[in-house]
Amino acid sequence: GESVGLHLPTLSVQEGDNSIINCAYSNSASDYFIWYKQESGKGPQFIIDIRSNMDKRQGQRVTVLLNKTVKHLSLQIAATQPGDSAVYFCAENGSGGGADGLTFGKGTHLIIQP
Amino acid sequence: SQTIHQWPATLVQPVGSPLSLECTVEGTSNPNLYWYRQAAGRGLQLLFYSVGIGQISSEVPQNLSASRPQDRQFILSSKKLLLSDSGFYLCAWGTGVANEKLFFGSGTQLSVL
Numbered sequence: 001g002e003s004v005g006l007h008l009p010t011l012s013v014q015e016g017d018n019s020i021i022n023c024a025y026s027n028s029a030s031d032y033f034i035w036y037k038q039e040s041g042k043g044p045q046f047i048i049d050i051r052s053n054m055d056k057r058q059g060q061r062v063t064v065l066l067n068k069t070v071k072h073l074s075l076q077i078a079a080t081q082p083g084d085s086a087v088y089f090c091a092e093n094g095s096g097g098g099a100d101g102l103t104f105g106k107g108t109h110l111i112i113q114p
Numbered sequence: 115s116q117t118i119h120q121w122p123a124t125l126v127q128p129v130g131s132p133l134s135l136e137c138t139v140e141g142t143s144n145p146n147l148y149w150y151r152q153a154a155g156r157g158l159q160l161l162f163y164s165v166g167i168g169q170i171s172s173e174v175p176q177n178l179s180a181s182r183p184q185d186r187q188f189i190l191s192s193k194k195l196l197l198s199d200s201g202f203y204l205c206a207w208g209t210g211v212a213n214e215k216l217f218f219g220s221g222t223q224l225s226v227l
Contacts, residue, residue, distance in 0.1 A: 034215055043206075043218030044218045045218050049215055060122065089158070100163055100173070101160045102172065102216055104157040106157040113115065
């Protein structure tokens with residue numbers, strides 16, 4: 001089946017620096033993507049989403065970039081804070097619009113160093 | 115506002131014992147409901163989803179079953195747990211429209227010993 005995966009399992013950045021988390025997807029028909037943040041022992045929390053008719057979307061301190069040509073998705077976090085330490089997952093819902101949920105990547109563990 | 119409740123938070127069960135995890139959603143009607151499992155340090159695997167009362171779709175063959183006795187209640191069960199059933203179980207709900215985002219519960223850490 002189609003898959004969504006991440007390039008790096010762990011990313012360590014200094015507090016205050018910007019971080020970029022990358023995600024590759026293989027389903028060229030995917031048209032909706034989501035980033036989740038999961039803190040230890042908790043459920044994933046929605047951060048930001050983007051549709052395939054966009055290439056960039058911004059939230060509070062976060063920006064998602066979508067490159068459909070190379071099937072690549074990234075999450076940029078500006079001015080990282082200790083509370084940003086978590087595992088970040090990208091997910092896609094394909095193009096069928098069905099009810100069969102999201103397909104998740106393996107996740108990237110973001111570590112914020114003081 | 116919508117909320118999702120999942121319990122218990124942690125559970126330790128012997129091999130061969132039964133399992134019942136419950137999830138309820140408040141503040142919305144006719145949600146799509148999901149059970150995911152997450153192995154340590156890994157991504158989320160979809161186990162079951164439901165688009166309505168009594169309607170269950172299974173994504174992977176396994177030792178588990180799901181039921182939806184009420185509109186906003188989703189139950190994950192097993193008659194006899196296996197060691198391989200250990201993991202972090204997450205319930206989620208969605209609004210039922212295309213390209214939906216999902217909202218997750220706080221999870222249940224299940225250890226089968």
